[in-house]
Amino acid sequence: MTWRIILQLALSGLSIGSIYALVGLALVLPFKASGIVNFAQGEIVTFGAYLALILSGLGLPYLAVVPLVLVGAAMFGMATERLLIRPIANQPEFTLVIVTFAIGFVIKAAIRLHWQDNTFSIDAPFVGPPLVLGALRLNPAYLVFILSTVVVVAALFLFFGYSKFGKAMRATALDPIAAKLMGIRIGSVFSAAWALSTMLGAFVGLLLAPVIGINPEIGHLILKGLVAAVIGGFSSLGGAVVGGLLLGLLETYAGAFFGATFKNLVPFGVLILLLLLRPQGLAGASSVRRV
Amino acid sequence: MALLEINALSVRFGGVAAVTDVSLVVNAGEIHGIIGPNGAGKTSLINAVTGMVAAHSGSIRFLGKEIAGVAPHLISSLGLGRTFQHVELFGDRSVFDNVLTGFYRHQSYGLLAAAFRLGKAGQSERKTREQARLLLEAFDLAAYAETRAGLLPFGIQKRVDIARALAAEPKLLLLDEPVSGMSEAEAEAAVTTMRKLAREHGITLVVVEHNMHVLMNLAERVIVLNQGRLLASGTPAEMQANTAVIEAYLGDAA
C-alpha cells in the first residue's frame, strides 16, 4: 500500500465525489426553497446529456454546447416549476414525492422512445490521455470534474452571500411569509431555485456525457446525490458538497480494499445508517420532525 | 389523593419559556379552570400534561403516578383525555367513525382476529358500534353520523371532538378552549353539557379558556396564567375582583 496508490485513489474519489456533490447541491436547492425534493433530478442529468447530444449532432463544438444546454435546462426547470409543481404545492407530501418521480419517468420514457437504449458519445476538449504529474497519472476529465465543482461552489457562495437575489432566496428559504411581506416575489424565487437546480443537473450531464457515454441509465446516480444531500442534513449546501466528496472517497477506498460488492453497499449502508441514527446529517440542524 | 397534581412545571422551547413554575392541584369531581390572555402558556401546559411536549422541569402526577416524560398514548390509557383548540378531527372520515375511533383503547382484539373477522373481533365491533351510536345520540350528533367530519361547521366539530374524547372514558378531561368559535347559543349548550358531564358522570374537568365569562358559570376554581407564570388562583368571582388579573387582561376584554 503505497502513498502513490492512496493519493491516486483519493483523486479518483474526489473526482467522482465532485459529481455526487453537484447532484446533491441540485437536490438541496429546491428543497431549501420550496420544501420539495426533486426525484426527477437523475433524469435531469440524463436530459442534459441528451440535449448536448442533439446540439452536438448539429455540428456545434462542445464549448458552444455548454451554455446552450444550461439555458435550455434553466427554461425547462422554470416551466416545470410553474406548470407542474406549483399547482400541487398544497397536496400531501406523498403526492409531491410521487409527482417528481412521475416527471422523471416521463422524461426517461420520452428519451427512450427516440433513442432507445443505445449509448452515444460526444467529444469534449477534456477527454484525452492521462496527464503525468511526477508519480501520479491524472485523468484530465477527473481534474475537470473537481475544478468545475470548485467553480460552481464558489459561484453559489458569492451568489447567495452577496447578490441581492441570492439573499432574497435565502430569506425565502428561512421564512417565506416574512419574505413575502418584505416585498420579495417568492414565486420568482421558487422558479429561480428550480432553474438553478435544473442547470446544475444538466451541467453534470454535460460533464459525464463525454466521459461515460450517453444512455438512459445515467440518471441512476441520483441515489448518490441523495446520500450526499442526506450527509449534509438536506439543509446545508456546503454539507451536500462535503457529503458528496466524502461519499466519493468512501466508495473508492471501499472498492479498492474490499471489492466491488462492498463498494456498492457503501452508499446505501451510509444512507440507512444516517437516516435512522442521525437524520440531521453531519452538518444540519436538529430540526427533523419526529412524531 | 388528588387526581392531577402539577408541581413547579416549566416548559421551554429552545430559549423561550412557555410555562414557568406552575403548580396546580385538581381533585376528583372538580371543574377546574385555567385562564389567561393569548400566549399565556395555557396550551403548552396542556401539551406538557398530555405528554405531547416535554417538560423542562417539575412534576406531573396523575392518580399518584408520575407522568412527565411518559409517552402520550400511555398517558391517555391511564384515563387522561383532551380536546383540541383546533379540533383535530379525522377530517375525511364520518362523524360516526371519528367517535368510533375514540373507543380504540377499550377494544382488545388482535390483528389476526381482525383479519379473519374471528368471533372476538366481530363481537367487539358490534358492541362498540352500538356504544358509539348511543354516544352520538347523547350529543345530538345522530343526524350527522354519516357526514364527513371535515365538512361540518366548526361548532359541531367541537361537539364531535368532545364526544370522541369521551368515548375513551377518561377520568379527567382537559378541554382546550372548548367554546372558541361557537355562537352564543352553541357556547351555552356546550357549557351545559360540560356541567352535566361533571355532575352526572363524575368526569373531572379542566377547562382552558381565555374567556372569563364562560368560566364564571362553569368552574369552581380557576388559576390565572400570564406569560407562562401563575398569576393568581381562587374562585372565578375572586379572580374577577383581583386587580393583577384585571391588569393582565387590559386590552383583552373578555
Add this chain to the structure above:
Amino acid sequence: MRARVLLILAGLALLAALPLVATSYYLYLVELAMINVIVAVGLNLLSGNCGQISLCNASFMGIGAYCTALCTTHFGLPTLIALPASVVVSALLGAALGYPARRLSGLYLALTTLGFLELVGIVIEEFPDYTGGIRGLKVAKPDIFGLILQSNAALYFFVFVLTIAAVVVGANVQRSRYGRAFDAVRQSPFAAQALGIPVARVKVIAFSLNAAFAGFAGGLLASVVGFIDPPEFGILTSIQHITFIVVGGLGSITGSIVGAVALTALPEALRGVQEYAELIYGLILLGTLLFLPKGLVGLVARLEMLRPAKPLTEPPAKPPAKEPAYGAS
C-alpha cells in the same frame, strides 16, 4: 346495498368461468391483474390509510418471491408451506424496516425505503448461489398436497381463490380498529395519541402488514410465472404499485382493485403502440396526480355528488323534557 352485492357476485362468477372461454394468454393476464390487486390492497393500507410513503414495496414482493422459490425449488417444500413462510418472512422484514423508521416521515421515510430497496436489490444480485443473481431463478409449479398445478385452469383457480381471500382480509382489517387507527395516525397523530393509540407501533404494524401482502403476491407471482429476476423488483415496479393506488383511489379497497386492474390492462391495450407504452403510463400517472388527486374512485364520488343532494340541516329541536341518555358506557 343488495344490488351491489349481487353485482359483485355476478362479477366473481364471470371471473370463475373465464378458463372456459379465454386463451392461456388472457388467463395469464388476469392472473397478473389479480396478483397486482393483492399488492395494491396491501400498499393502500400502508400509504392510503396510514399515510406512510413506501418506495420499497417491490422489494417485499421480491422477498416473498425469492422465499417461495427457495422453499419450493431448493428445499422441496410444498407450496402450502412455502407461501405462508414467505408471508411470515416478509412480514418480519416489514416490521424490521418499520421499527427504526417509525419516527420518520415524508422525505426521510421515502429515502429510507429507497435505501432499503437498493439494499435488497444488491443482496439479490450478490448471492447468486441462492437467488440466481442477475440471471434469475426458475420456480417450480405450485404443489398442493402433492398435486402439481400444471393446467392453466388449475393455476387460475389457485390465484383466483387466494386473491379473493387476500381482498377479504384487507377489507376486514380496514374496517377493524386497526384500519381506524391507521387513518387516525395519518390525519392527526396528536388526536390519535390523545385517544390512546400508540402511533409508532401502529406504523410498524402497517409496514408489516403491507410487507405481508406484497410478499404473498410475490410468492404467487413466482409460482405462476415460474421464473423471477431482479429487474422485476426495482424502483420502477415500486412506482407502478404506487400508481395502482393513486389512480384507483387512496385509502379505498375498491380503489386498489380498480387501479390494479386498469393499470395491468393498460400496457396490454397499449401493445399496439409498444414504444409509447412507457410514456403514456408516465403521463397517466402525472395527469392523475395533477388533476385527480382522489383517483378514479374519487372521480365517481364527485360525479355522485352532482346528483341533487339532501340539504344539511340541524335536526329538529328536541322537546326540552327529554334527557339525552349519556349512559353509553
